[in-house]
Amino acid sequence: MLQAVKQQLGSVPNLFRLVSNSPAALEGYLGMNSALAKGALPAATRERIALAVAEINGCSYCLSAHTYLGKHVAKLDDAEMTANRNGASNDPFADAAVRFAARVAERRGHVGGEDVAAVKAAGYSDAQVVEIVQHVALNTWTNYINEVAQTEIDFPVIGARQAA
Incomplete structure:
Protein backbone atom coordinates (compact mmCIF):
# COMPACT_ATOMS: atom_id res chain seq x y z
CA MET A 1 0.00 0.00 0.00
CA LEU A 2 2.85 2.40 0.78
CA GLN A 3 4.37 1.64 -2.63
CA ALA A 4 1.08 2.73 -4.24
CA VAL A 5 1.18 5.96 -2.21
CA LYS A 6 4.75 6.59 -3.39
CA GLN A 7 3.74 6.00 -7.02
CA GLN A 8 0.86 8.45 -6.71
CA LEU A 9 2.56 11.19 -4.66
CA GLY A 10 6.22 10.68 -5.50
CA SER A 11 7.04 10.04 -1.84
CA VAL A 12 5.44 8.54 1.25
CA PRO A 13 4.42 11.37 3.61
CA ASN A 14 4.84 10.73 7.32
CA LEU A 15 1.07 10.50 7.86
CA PHE A 16 0.95 7.38 5.68
CA ARG A 17 3.96 5.87 7.46
CA LEU A 18 2.24 6.48 10.79
CA VAL A 19 -1.07 5.00 9.72
CA SER A 20 0.70 1.96 8.23
CA ASN A 21 1.32 0.79 11.80
CA SER A 22 -2.19 -0.58 11.35
CA PRO A 23 -2.55 -2.10 7.88
CA ALA A 24 -6.32 -2.15 8.40
CA ALA A 37 -11.82 11.25 -5.18
CA LYS A 38 -14.42 9.70 -7.51
CA GLY A 39 -17.23 11.64 -5.82
CA ALA A 40 -19.22 14.72 -6.73
CA LEU A 41 -16.89 17.32 -5.18
CA PRO A 42 -13.99 18.70 -7.22
CA ALA A 43 -10.42 18.44 -5.90
CA ALA A 44 -10.26 22.17 -5.15
CA THR A 45 -13.33 21.98 -2.91
CA ARG A 46 -11.93 18.94 -1.14
CA GLU A 47 -8.71 20.86 -0.39
CA ARG A 48 -10.68 23.89 0.77
CA ILE A 49 -12.60 21.71 3.24
CA ALA A 50 -9.38 20.06 4.44
CA TYR A 68 1.06 22.34 -0.29
CA LEU A 69 -1.59 20.26 -2.10
CA GLY A 70 -3.91 23.24 -2.40
CA LYS A 71 -1.22 25.28 -4.10
CA HIS A 72 0.44 22.62 -6.25
CA VAL A 73 -2.42 20.24 -7.06
CA ALA A 74 -5.68 22.20 -6.71
CA LYS A 75 -4.05 25.48 -7.87
CA LEU A 76 -5.56 27.56 -5.06
CA ASP A 77 -3.97 30.95 -4.46
CA ASP A 78 -2.83 32.28 -1.08
CA ALA A 79 -5.90 34.52 -0.64
CA GLU A 80 -8.20 31.56 -1.24
CA MET A 81 -6.34 29.34 1.20
CA THR A 82 -6.48 32.09 3.84
CA ALA A 83 -10.24 32.32 3.31
CA ASN A 84 -10.49 28.53 3.59
CA ARG A 85 -8.59 28.54 6.88
CA ASN A 86 -11.15 31.08 8.06
CA GLY A 87 -14.02 28.73 7.11
CA ALA A 88 -14.96 30.50 3.89
CA SER A 89 -14.05 30.76 0.20
CA ASN A 90 -13.63 33.60 -2.27
CA ASP A 91 -15.52 31.49 -4.81
CA PRO A 92 -19.26 32.00 -4.18
CA PHE A 93 -20.27 28.40 -4.91
CA ALA A 94 -17.40 26.83 -2.95
CA ASP A 95 -18.09 29.25 -0.08
CA ALA A 96 -21.34 27.46 0.75
CA ALA A 97 -19.55 24.09 0.96
CA VAL A 98 -16.67 25.39 3.06
CA ARG A 99 -18.98 27.27 5.43
CA PHE A 100 -21.12 24.17 5.86
CA ALA A 101 -18.06 21.97 6.42
CA ALA A 102 -16.71 24.40 9.02
CA ARG A 103 -20.06 24.44 10.79
CA VAL A 104 -20.17 20.63 10.83
CA ALA A 105 -16.63 20.51 12.25
CA GLU A 106 -17.21 23.24 14.84
CA ARG A 107 -20.50 21.74 15.99
CA ARG A 108 -19.27 18.12 15.74
CA GLY A 109 -22.10 17.30 13.36
CA HIS A 110 -24.84 18.97 15.39
CA VAL A 111 -25.92 21.41 12.71
CA GLY A 112 -29.43 22.68 12.24
CA GLY A 113 -31.82 22.26 9.37
CA GLU A 114 -31.07 25.84 8.36
CA ASP A 115 -27.40 24.89 7.81
CA VAL A 116 -28.37 22.03 5.50
CA ALA A 117 -30.95 24.22 3.76
CA TRP A 141 -9.55 11.67 11.74
CA THR A 142 -6.25 12.62 10.09
CA ASN A 143 -6.08 15.75 12.27
CA TYR A 144 -6.57 13.66 15.39
CA ILE A 145 -4.10 10.94 14.44
CA ASN A 146 -1.44 13.53 13.63
CA GLU A 147 -2.03 15.42 16.87
CA VAL A 148 -2.01 12.24 18.96
CA ALA A 149 1.24 11.07 17.36
CA GLN A 150 2.77 14.55 17.00
CA THR A 151 3.66 13.55 13.44
CA GLU A 152 6.80 15.25 12.12
CA ILE A 153 5.77 17.67 9.38
CA ASP A 154 7.38 16.74 6.07
CA PHE A 155 5.91 19.62 4.04
CA PRO A 156 6.71 23.34 4.24
CA VAL A 157 5.47 24.10 7.76
CA ILE A 158 2.24 26.05 8.27
CA GLY A 159 1.21 26.55 11.88
CA ALA A 160 -2.36 26.38 13.08
CA ARG A 161 -3.72 29.59 14.55
CA GLN A 162 -6.21 27.86 16.81
CA ALA A 163 -7.05 24.55 18.35
CA ALA A 164 -10.47 23.08 19.00
Whole structure:
Protein backbone atom coordinates (compact mmCIF):
# COMPACT_ATOMS: atom_id res chain seq x y z
CA MET A 1 0.00 0.00 0.00
CA LEU A 2 2.85 2.40 0.78
CA GLN A 3 4.37 1.64 -2.63
CA ALA A 4 1.08 2.73 -4.24
CA VAL A 5 1.18 5.96 -2.21
CA LYS A 6 4.75 6.59 -3.39
CA GLN A 7 3.74 6.00 -7.02
CA GLN A 8 0.86 8.45 -6.71
CA LEU A 9 2.56 11.19 -4.66
CA GLY A 10 6.22 10.68 -5.50
CA SER A 11 7.04 10.04 -1.84
CA VAL A 12 5.44 8.54 1.25
CA PRO A 13 4.42 11.37 3.61
CA ASN A 14 4.84 10.73 7.32
CA LEU A 15 1.07 10.50 7.86
CA PHE A 16 0.95 7.38 5.68
CA ARG A 17 3.96 5.87 7.46
CA LEU A 18 2.24 6.48 10.79
CA VAL A 19 -1.07 5.00 9.72
CA SER A 20 0.70 1.96 8.23
CA ASN A 21 1.32 0.79 11.80
CA SER A 22 -2.19 -0.58 11.35
CA PRO A 23 -2.55 -2.10 7.88
CA ALA A 24 -6.32 -2.15 8.40
CA ALA A 25 -6.36 1.59 9.18
CA LEU A 26 -4.17 2.35 6.16
CA GLU A 27 -6.41 0.27 3.91
CA GLY A 28 -9.49 2.06 5.24
CA TYR A 29 -7.91 5.50 4.86
CA LEU A 30 -6.70 4.83 1.32
CA GLY A 31 -10.03 3.29 0.38
CA MET A 32 -12.03 6.26 1.64
CA ASN A 33 -9.68 8.72 -0.07
CA SER A 34 -9.97 6.80 -3.33
CA ALA A 35 -13.75 6.58 -3.13
CA LEU A 36 -14.17 10.27 -2.34
CA ALA A 37 -11.82 11.25 -5.18
CA LYS A 38 -14.42 9.70 -7.51
CA GLY A 39 -17.23 11.64 -5.82
CA ALA A 40 -19.22 14.72 -6.73
CA LEU A 41 -16.89 17.32 -5.18
CA PRO A 42 -13.99 18.70 -7.22
CA ALA A 43 -10.42 18.44 -5.90
CA ALA A 44 -10.26 22.17 -5.15
CA THR A 45 -13.33 21.98 -2.91
CA ARG A 46 -11.93 18.94 -1.14
CA GLU A 47 -8.71 20.86 -0.39
CA ARG A 48 -10.68 23.89 0.77
CA ILE A 49 -12.60 21.71 3.24
CA ALA A 50 -9.38 20.06 4.44
CA LEU A 51 -7.85 23.47 5.18
CA ALA A 52 -10.93 24.68 7.06
CA VAL A 53 -11.15 21.52 9.16
CA ALA A 54 -7.41 21.44 9.91
CA GLU A 55 -7.54 25.02 11.16
CA ILE A 56 -10.58 24.32 13.34
CA ASN A 57 -8.88 21.25 14.81
CA GLY A 58 -5.52 22.99 15.19
CA CYS A 59 -3.57 20.43 13.12
CA SER A 60 -0.37 21.95 11.75
CA TYR A 61 0.57 18.73 9.93
CA CYS A 62 -2.64 18.75 7.91
CA LEU A 63 -2.49 22.51 7.36
CA SER A 64 1.01 22.10 5.99
CA ALA A 65 0.09 19.15 3.76
CA HIS A 66 -3.12 20.69 2.41
CA THR A 67 -1.54 24.09 1.86
CA TYR A 68 1.06 22.34 -0.29
CA LEU A 69 -1.59 20.26 -2.10
CA GLY A 70 -3.91 23.24 -2.40
CA LYS A 71 -1.22 25.28 -4.10
CA HIS A 72 0.44 22.62 -6.25
CA VAL A 73 -2.42 20.24 -7.06
CA ALA A 74 -5.68 22.20 -6.71
CA LYS A 75 -4.05 25.48 -7.87
CA LEU A 76 -5.56 27.56 -5.06
CA ASP A 77 -3.97 30.95 -4.46
CA ASP A 78 -2.83 32.28 -1.08
CA ALA A 79 -5.90 34.52 -0.64
CA GLU A 80 -8.20 31.56 -1.24
CA MET A 81 -6.34 29.34 1.20
CA THR A 82 -6.48 32.09 3.84
CA ALA A 83 -10.24 32.32 3.31
CA ASN A 84 -10.49 28.53 3.59
CA ARG A 85 -8.59 28.54 6.88
CA ASN A 86 -11.15 31.08 8.06
CA GLY A 87 -14.02 28.73 7.11
CA ALA A 88 -14.96 30.50 3.89
CA SER A 89 -14.05 30.76 0.20
CA ASN A 90 -13.63 33.60 -2.27
CA ASP A 91 -15.52 31.49 -4.81
CA PRO A 92 -19.26 32.00 -4.18
CA PHE A 93 -20.27 28.40 -4.91
CA ALA A 94 -17.40 26.83 -2.95
CA ASP A 95 -18.09 29.25 -0.08
CA ALA A 96 -21.34 27.46 0.75
CA ALA A 97 -19.55 24.09 0.96
CA VAL A 98 -16.67 25.39 3.06
CA ARG A 99 -18.98 27.27 5.43
CA PHE A 100 -21.12 24.17 5.86
CA ALA A 101 -18.06 21.97 6.42
CA ALA A 102 -16.71 24.40 9.02
CA ARG A 103 -20.06 24.44 10.79
CA VAL A 104 -20.17 20.63 10.83
CA ALA A 105 -16.63 20.51 12.25
CA GLU A 106 -17.21 23.24 14.84
CA ARG A 107 -20.50 21.74 15.99
CA ARG A 108 -19.27 18.12 15.74
CA GLY A 109 -22.10 17.30 13.36
CA HIS A 110 -24.84 18.97 15.39
CA VAL A 111 -25.92 21.41 12.71
CA GLY A 112 -29.43 22.68 12.24
CA GLY A 113 -31.82 22.26 9.37
CA GLU A 114 -31.07 25.84 8.36
CA ASP A 115 -27.40 24.89 7.81
CA VAL A 116 -28.37 22.03 5.50
CA ALA A 117 -30.95 24.22 3.76
CA ALA A 118 -28.33 26.93 3.14
CA VAL A 119 -25.85 24.59 1.44
CA LYS A 120 -28.61 23.03 -0.63
CA ALA A 121 -29.98 26.46 -1.59
CA ALA A 122 -26.51 27.29 -2.91
CA GLY A 123 -26.87 24.41 -5.36
CA TYR A 124 -25.37 21.41 -3.59
CA SER A 125 -27.09 18.05 -4.08
CA ASP A 126 -27.88 15.51 -1.38
CA ALA A 127 -24.87 13.47 -2.58
CA GLN A 128 -22.58 16.48 -2.28
CA VAL A 129 -23.87 17.27 1.22
CA VAL A 130 -23.10 13.69 2.28
CA GLU A 131 -19.62 13.96 0.76
CA ILE A 132 -18.95 17.28 2.52
CA VAL A 133 -19.76 15.60 5.85
CA GLN A 134 -17.58 12.60 4.93
CA HIS A 135 -14.66 14.92 4.11
CA VAL A 136 -15.09 16.63 7.47
CA ALA A 137 -15.02 13.23 9.20
CA LEU A 138 -12.01 11.91 7.27
CA ASN A 139 -10.03 15.12 7.76
CA THR A 140 -10.91 15.20 11.44
CA TRP A 141 -9.55 11.67 11.74
CA THR A 142 -6.25 12.62 10.09
CA ASN A 143 -6.08 15.75 12.27
CA TYR A 144 -6.57 13.66 15.39
CA ILE A 145 -4.10 10.94 14.44
CA ASN A 146 -1.44 13.53 13.63
CA GLU A 147 -2.03 15.42 16.87
CA VAL A 148 -2.01 12.24 18.96
CA ALA A 149 1.24 11.07 17.36
CA GLN A 150 2.77 14.55 17.00
CA THR A 151 3.66 13.55 13.44
CA GLU A 152 6.80 15.25 12.12
CA ILE A 153 5.77 17.67 9.38
CA ASP A 154 7.38 16.74 6.07
CA PHE A 155 5.91 19.62 4.04
CA PRO A 156 6.71 23.34 4.24
CA VAL A 157 5.47 24.10 7.76
CA ILE A 158 2.24 26.05 8.27
CA GLY A 159 1.21 26.55 11.88
CA ALA A 160 -2.36 26.38 13.08
CA ARG A 161 -3.72 29.59 14.55
CA GLN A 162 -6.21 27.86 16.81
CA ALA A 163 -7.05 24.55 18.35
CA ALA A 164 -10.47 23.08 19.00
